[in-house]
Amino acid sequence: MNSSLLLSAATFIYALASVFYIGSFSFKKQAFARLGFWVIVIGLVANTCGILLRWLESYQMGYGHAPFSNMYESLVFFSWTAAALYVFVEFKYKESIIGVFVSPLIFLGIAYASFDPSITSKITPLIPALKSNWLIAHVITCFLGYAGFALAFGFSFMYFIKPKDAGTISLFAKLPEWDVIDELTYQMIVFGFLFLTIGIITGSVWANSAWGKYWSWDPKETWSLITWFIYAIFLHLRLMRGWHGKNLAVVSIIGFLGVLFTYFGVNFFLSGLHSYA
Amino acid sequence: MKQKDSFADQIWMFFASVKLTVYTLVLLALTSIIGTVLLQNGSPEAYIRLYGPGLYNMIQVLHLDRMYQAWWFLLLMVVLCVNIVVCSIDRLSATWKIIFPKNISVNPRRFENVKNRQQFECHLPMDRVAQQAKQVLAARAAGKVIEKTGETGLFVYAEKGRWSRLGVYVVHASVLMLLAGALIGSALGFKANLRLDEGQTADTVFNAYTRLPIKLPFTVRCNDFQVKFYDTGAPDEFKSSLTILENNQESFTEDILVNHPLRYKGINIFQASYGATTPDEAVFEITDNKTGTVETHTIKNAGAVPLPSGAGSFIFEGFLPHYNFNGHNLGEAFIGRLDTTNGNNVQIVLPTRFPTFDKMRKGRFTVEVKSWDHAYYTGLQVTKDPGVPFVYTGFLLMIIGCWVTFFVSHQSVCIGLEQAGSGNTRVWVAGRANRNAQSTNLTVKKLVKELKDVSGK
Numbered sequence: 001m002n003s004s005l006l007l008s009a010a011t012f013i014y015a016l017a018s019v020f021y022i023g024s025f026s027f028k029k030q031a032f033a034r035l036g037f038w039v040i041v042i043g044l045v046a047n048t049c050g051i052l053l054r055w056l057e058s059y060q061m062g063y064g065h066a067p068f069s070n071m072y073e074s075l076v077f078f079s080w081t082a083a084a085l086y087v088f089v090e091f092k093y094k095e096s097i098i099g100v101f102v103s104p105l106i107f108l109g110i111a112y113a114s115f116d117p118s119i120t121s122k123i124t125p126l127i128p129a130l131k132s133n134w135l136i137a138h139v140i141t142c143f144l145g146y147a148g149f150a151l152a153f154g155f156s157f158m159y160f161i162k163p164k165d166a167g168t169i170s171l172f173a174k175l176p177e178w179d180v181i182d183e184l185t186y187q188m189i190v191f192g193f194l195f196l197t198i199g200i201i202t203g204s205v206w207a208n209s210a211w212g213k214y215w216s217w218d219p220k221e222t223w224s225l226i227t228w229f230i231y232a233i234f235l236h237l238r239l240m241r242g243w244h245g246k247n248l249a250v251v252s253i254i255g256f257l258g259v260l261f262t263y264f265g266v267n268f269f270l271s272g273l274h275s276y277a
Numbered sequence: 278m279k280q281k282d283s284f285a286d287q288i289w290m291f292f293a294s295v296k297l298t299v300y301t302l303v304l305l306a307l308t309s310i311i312g313t314v315l316l317q318n319g320s321p322e323a324y325i326r327l328y329g330p331g332l333y334n335m336i337q338v339l340h341l342d343r344m345y346q347a348w349w350f351l352l353l354m355v356v357l358c359v360n361i362v363v364c365s366i367d368r369l370s371a372t373w374k375i376i377f378p379k380n381i382s383v384n385p386r387r388f389e390n391v392k393n394r395q396q397f398e399c400h401l402p403m404d405r406v407a408q409q410a411k412q413v414l415a416a417r418a419a420g421k422v423i424e425k426t427g428e429t430g431l432f433v434y435a436e437k438g439r440w441s442r443l444g445v446y447v448v449h450a451s452v453l454m455l456l457a458g459a460l461i462g463s464a465l466g467f468k469a470n471l472r473l474d475e476g477q478t479a480d481t482v483f484n485a486y487t488r489l490p491i492k493l494p495f496t497v498r499c500n501d502f503q504v505k506f507y508d509t510g511a512p513d514e515f516k517s518s519l520t521i522l523e524n525n526q527e528s529f530t531e532d533i534l535v536n537h538p539l540r541y542k543g544i545n546i547f548q549a550s551y552g553a554t555t556p557d558e559a560v561f562e563i564t565d566n567k568t569g570t571v572e573t574h575t576i577k578n579a580g581a582v583p584l585p586s587g588a589g590s591f592i593f594e595g596f597l598p599h600y601n602f603n604g605h606n607l608g609e610a611f612i613g614r615l616d617t618t619n620g621n622n623v624q625i626v627l628p629t630r631f632p633t634f635d636k637m638r639k640g641r642f643t644v645e646v647k648s649w650d651h652a653y654y655t656g657l658q659v660t661k662d663p664g665v666p667f668v669y670t671g672f673l674l675m676i677i678g679c680w681v682t683f684f685v686s687h688q689s690v691c692i693g694l695e696q697a698g699s700g701n702t703r704v705w706v707a708g709r710a711n712r713n714a715q716s717t718n719l720t721v722k723k724l725v726k727e728l729k730d731v732s733g734k
Contacts, residue, residue, distance in 0.1 A: 063507075124509065124511065125507045125509065125511055125513065127511060127512060128512055128513070128514055128515055128534065128535035128536070129535050129536070131514075131534075131535070131536055132536040183714075183715070190683040190684075193679070193683075194676075194679050194680065194683060194684075197675060197676065197679055198676055201672045201675070201676065204668075204672070205669070205672070208665065209536055209537075209538060210535055210536045210547075211547065211549075211658070212468065212538065212545055212547040212549070212658045212660040213468065213660065213662075214662075214665065214668060215459070217312060217317070217345045219313040222309050222310075222312060222313045223313060225309060226306045226309050226310065229302045229303075229305055229306035229309075230306055232302055233299055233302045233303060233306075236295055236298055236299055236302070237299060240295040240298075241295055241296075241299070266313070269314075270313055270314065
């Protein structure tokens with residue numbers, strides 16, 4: 001048993017969960033969604049063990065570092081945080097169908113890590129810039145933020161599927177009430193915003209001890225700030241201007257595009273200091 | 278009748294509006310993108326090569342080559358600050374009255390149409406239930422429990438988290454604190470580069486942007502630089518041993534690594550880069566292709582040795598960390614000079630990665646570098662930023678403020694009691710909050726359960 005095997009297993013388990021959730025949505029079978037939830041929980045267990053085992057393996061190889069050092073490891077961790085947060089939310093709010101757009105995101109993260117040939121899954125030693133106690137704090141907080149935004153994105157999507165008129169017979173299963181979706185999206189964004197804020201701050205303090213400046217307008221920094229601005233706009237529109245529903249969902253989706261560009265776009269299209277992931 | 282707003286009022290309202298906040302944030306987000314796709318701090322030649330002279334003109338006019346320091350970008354930040362200040366002053370007086378009221382007034386009517394309101398009857402007289410209700414509420418709420426007699430019966434009220442309404446002001450103050458720190462840093466701080474060979478000392482650094490010299494309050498010496506690699510060839514560790522000297526006296530010696538800078542007297546010294554520098558001596562092998570003689574010499578930097586059969590001399594002239602050969606970087610290379618008695622005087626380059634490189638010259642003598650002691654220079658970044666304590670305070674305030682704003686709410690709970698005849702009491706429980714309704718609903722549920730338990734229902 002090694003970590004790659006466990007993590008590929010987690011990929012397929014998440015795929016299965018997505019199938020159940022989408023099946024439940026399309027065929028109006030609530031039971032499928034209940035099943036999907038437990039499959040996600042199993043996937044989360046496999047994902048957790050995979051990450052812990054990889055950590056152990058890096059010690060056995062003599063490198064000894066937390067598995068947060070490259071694109072592969074960050075994608076695996078992204079799926080883990082999104083799955084963990086989702087399990088918590090479904091458990092707390094008892095709305096199972098909301099996983100229909102979230103479970104595919106969880107699957108896509110870890111699947112992308114496994115199937116893109118340009119992303120290596122090899123355990124490599126830490127480069128000098130990453131050798132710091134800030135690594136764990138920075139990565140965990142940033143990815144909790146990303147997970148919150150990913151879930152908010154998944155929930156916002158429902159505004160474009162659910163018929164406005166309650167009387168209309170929908171092609172799809174019954175989605176939660178509008179105010180529940182609204183509340184969930186807001187809660188996820190608040191959660192994401194707090195952790196993105198802490199993530200940027202820990203990154204900034206780290207940069208000050210590694211590069212000598214807490215802020216240098218590096219593309220990764222700038223794009224994380226742009227994302228922060230978008231969600232700050234979201235919060236002001238909702239809390240101070242009374243925005244809700246579809247209009248606000250659009251802002252949440254734009255925000256998630258910002259997250260995606262900060263995460264992937266910056267590394268693919270722009271060059272900067274933050275080249276590891 | 279509504280009075281017409283004066284011009285000053287209109288300006289005030291403009292700067293107090295959330296609309297302005299949203300537009301400013303949108304503009305900041307959109308314009309920030311430019312600097313991530315357009316080269317920053319480049320040379321004019323670089324811009325002309327990349328974008329052409331026409332576009333370069335536009336870049337210069339709009340200061341897009343240093344856009345995060347451009348007047349219009351800073352203006353956006355100033356607008357945001359003014360917006361925050363005016364808006365906070367505008368709202369704070371109202372919030373202040375809510376947070377520190379002269380006396381807390383309880384109005385049970387406010388709880389009449391609350392969604393989470395629950396009602397039930399219990400078989401106990403009203404005064405007994407009131408006692409229980411006070412105890413249950415006192416156990417849950419942080420503040421004191423207020424009792425009030427109304428027309429229909431008795432009300433017991435408690436609340437908590439009134440102060441949490443201040444959280445949002447803390448967040449906004451933290452933004453001002455951050456920007457103040459940034460301003461102090463850019464006015465009184467600097468960022469400079471320093472290149473030190475092993476053994477070299479310096480007390481002056483050069484500003485990274487203006488290239489102007491800056492005198493340090495001490496002298497720094499690089500004793501030694503070491504680079505370690507993993508088996509995979511990836512770099513493991515860069516380490517410079519630095520000694521700080523004051524008044525020609527050694528103060529202390531410290532190793533600096535990436536992520537472990539040296540901080541002294543407000544100056545920070547970071548490990549930034551390194552490179553190879555001219556070794557003190559190297560071993561050269563000189564072959565006379567005419568006679569087949571092979572001689573090996575250890576030559577000091579700038580030293581010379583006679584060539585075989587007295588044909589002239591070979592001089593070790595220098596060292597290049599990156600030798601450019603027809604557009605290819607061949608890496609480290611030694612530079613030598615062959616000065617032969619027949620009047621030939623040629624400079625030769627000896628890339629260490631290609632030992633037979635000099636054979637291609639097809640001269641009478643072929644020179645090859647056999648071994649040498651690696652010598653390094655360390656690339657240090659030297660900074661001073663007196664704004665950092667302000668920025669870090671801002672960071673702390675922002676995290677605390679965000680936490681309070683989003684996760685602590687001003688909650689109030691009211692329990693109403695009415696006589697229901699034959700010693701029974703009708704009880705209702707309802708709660709309100711300025712945010713996070715979910716947790717208030719939960720509190721109401723728990724209160725109802727506890728009340729039912731203690732009143733034997």
